[in-house]
Amino acid sequence: MWATDNGANVLNLSLGGAAGSAAQQAALLYARSKGVLPFCATGNNGSATAISFPARFPECIAVGATNWADARASYSNAGAEIDLSAPGGDGASLPLGNSLVLAPVPLQTLNPATPETNNGYGWKAGTSMASPQAAGLAALLIATGVPSSEVVDRMKQTSDDLGAPGWDALYGEGRINACRALNPAVLRVEMPGSMTIQDATAIVPVTLFGGPRFTVDQFDVAVLTLGNGSGAETQVALRGDDYRAAIEDVDLDGRLDLSLKFSRAELIANGDLAPGKHTMVLAGNVGCRRVQGTQSVKVNK
Numbered sequence: 001m002w003a004t005d006n007g008a009n010v011l012n013l014s015l016g017g018a019a020g021s022a023a024q025q026a027a028l029l030y031a032r033s034k035g036v037l038p039f040c041a042t043g044n045n046g047s048a049t050a051i052s053f054p055a056r057f058p059e060c061i062a063v064g065a066t067n068w069a070d071a072r073a074s075y076s077n078a079g080a081e082i083d084l085s086a087p088g089g090d091g092a093s094l095p096l097g098n099s100l101v102l103a104p105v106p107l108q109t110l111n112p113a114t115p116e117t118n119n120g121y122g123w124k125a126g127t128s129m130a131s132p133q134a135a136g137l138a139a140l141l142i143a144t145g146v147p148s149s150e151v152v153d154r155m156k157q158t159s160d161d162l163g164a165p166g167w168d169a170l171y172g173e174g175r176i177n178a179c180r181a182l183n184p185a186v187l188r189v190e191m192p193g194s195m196t197i198q199d200a201t202a203i204v205p206v207t208l209f210g211g212p213r214f215t216v217d218q219f220d221v222a223v224l225t226l227g228n229g230s231g232a233e234t235q236v237a238l239r240g241d242d243y244r245a246a247i248e249d250v251d252l253d254g255r256l257d258l259s260l261k262f263s264r265a266e267l268i269a270n271g272d273l274a275p276g277k278h279t280m281v282l283a284g285n286v287g288c289r290r291v292q293g294t295q296s297v298k299v300n301k
Contacts, residue, residue, distance in 0.1 A: 004031045009142045011038040012135040013060070014128035016052030028059035035148045039063055039135040041127035043077040048170065051077040061138075061152055064172065065089070065130035068099055070162065072170050076127055082172040084155060085162065086133040089125030101129040137178050144182060155181055158290060179288035185214060189282045189293030191226075195264075196300045197273060203237065203244070203261040204273075206282055208293065210255035218286045219258065221245045226262050228278040228297075231271025237263040275301050 003011055011031060031038050040060035043052030055062040058081070065076040065088025072078065075091050090099040100123035134155070141151045158181040159174030167173050188209040195204065206226060210216045225233035237244045244261035251257065260282075267273045272280070276299060283292040 001027050001030050004034050004036045008036055009148060010135050010138045011036060012132045013038060013040040013054060014126075014131050016041055016043045016055060016127075018052065020053030020057055024054045025057050025059065028054060028057055032059050037061060037135075037138050037148060037151060039131050039138065041131040042079075042082055044075040044126045044128075045077050046075050047077045047079065049079050051079045051081055056081050061134065062172070063127065063131040063134045064170070065125075065127045066162070066171075066175050067091075070160075070175065072163070073125070073127075075125070076130075078170045080169055082169060083152070084134055084159060084172045085175045086130035087175070088127055088130035089123075091125040100125045103129050134176055137176055137181055140178065141181060154184070158184060177288070177290075180290045183289045185286075185289055185291040187211070187214065187282070187291050187293035189295055191280060191282075191295050191297060193295070194298045194300065195273060197268060197275065198301070199264065202264055204264050204267060206260045206262060207250050208258040208260065208282060209251060210257050214286060214291065216247055216256050216258040219284055221258070221260070224260065224282060224284040226267065226280060226282050227270065227272045228280050230274065230278075233283070234262055234267050234270050234272060237261050237266070273299050275299050 028038055038060050040055035040062055042055045042062050042064045051062055054060055061083045062081050064078055064082050064085045065073040066085050067073040067090045073088050073091060076088065087101065089101040102121055103124040105120055105122040105124065137155060138151050141154060142148060146154055155176055156173035158177055160177050161174040162171045188211065189206060191206040208216060221236050225235055227233040246259045247256050248259060249256055250259060278297050278299060279294050280297045281292050281294050
């Protein structure tokens with residue numbers, strides 16, 4: 001509450017236990033009422049079904065830990081309330097401590113006359129190391145102008161999905177990706193606004209337009225996919241060894257564009273062209289950046 005009243009945008013709670021308290025939740029409710037984002041460690045009991053308090057409170061953004069193999073750390077608590085994951089170290093030091101995370105730690109002293117201070121660093125592992133990485137990314141996003149109300153969604157949308165597709169109880173929405181979160185890109189795409197499943201045309205054309213930040217030659221056509229989120233993503237159609245793609249200035253603006261073709265049969269088989277209105281998404285990566293372009297499409301029987 002003190003931090004909220006003194007200008008904090010983000011809080012980190014690297015602490016926890018088996019039970020919560022009314023005082024903890026009241027403080028969290030107060031912070032959220034002021035638009036302040038509390039990130040909380042899920043705990044280090046190795047449970048796959050129960051995370052610690054205060055992370056279990058709905059007011060917390062609960063953060064689990066991944067290891068250096070980008071998998072759930074063995075000690076990291078998981079469960080229905082987990083939101084995100086972040087690197088927390090392996091829990092066993094290799095030479096030079098490089099399987100752990102360099103973290104600030106208090107100087108330990110048994111002398112009551114010598115207070116502990118937070119001016120030291122040590123090699124540590126735990127969700128206490130993961131949670132502040134998520135909090136730090138939230139602070140970076142706020143510092144670059146992202147409204148607090150949009151920060152958590154941005155972090156989830158740009159995380160690297162681990163485990164089962166989408167949210168899952170082990171990783172939440174995935175392991176945070178600072179580069180993607182700070183550098184998202186929405187591409188301008190064009191595809192048929194209306195499609196018929198029984199159409200004799202075997203190909204669904206999609207155009208990706210080049211822009212000032214991204215040029216089409218930055219894209220590896222092999223990793224571009226099309227889908228509506230209801231089924232498997234469909235890759236650009238193949239003809240022999242060549243991708244069905246052409247580089248040309250479609251809109252005559254002086255920038256090159258990508259003309260792509262997707263297999264209608266594969267889109268239907270993957271569940272992307274079921275009858276109804278869908279938001280079709282063309283997605284891919286440029287370096288660390290996840291980029292996508294969307295268009296509303298009506299699919300007729």
